[in-house]
Amino acid sequence: MFSNILYAAGAATAPTSTNGIVTLVITVVLWGGIFYLLLVRPQKKRTAAHKQLMDSLKPGDVVFTTGGIKGEIISKNDEFIELRVDKGVKLTVKKNVISSIYKNK
Known part of the structure; x- marks a missing residue:
């Protein structure tokens, strides 16, 4: 029974800091990509289209x-x-x- 408690205590150790940093970097990069694709890129297209409209006015x-x-x-x-x-x-x-x-x- 005592060995089961020691085994369970060893399994509950925290993940290494390298694993946490890699996960954090991947998460930040993914959210940055989603932000760019959903917000920044469409706004740039609308801005470019409006600028083209302004240049074509006569x-x-x-x-x-x-x-x-x-x-x-x-x-x-x-x-x-x-x-x-x-x-x-x-x-x-x-x-x-x-x-x-x-x-x-």
């Missing part, structure tokens, strides 16, 4: 803003775009509020 294009305003581009510079939303009504908005180009089909 006067005469009809666009929508993030607030839902539809207007025709009159002029643009590096930071702002001037929109005509109705006869005699012009708005100056920042480029980053343009959400899409209106395609009348």
Whole structure:
């Protein structure tokens, strides 16, 4: 009976520190990969698509803003775009509020 107690006590020893470090590194790398694939990569794609949209804008294009305003581009510079939303009504908005180009089909 005493030998069973000693055997059980020996089996309950903690794992070596090398095993714990390797497991920790593998876990961190896996979570980092999941984070990159689910959050970072899709956001980079959306940012690149929006930048391409901003570069393709030209006067005469009809666009929508993030607030839902539809207007025709009159002029643009590096930071702002001037929109005509109705006869005699012009708005100056920042480029980053343009959400899409209106395609009348």
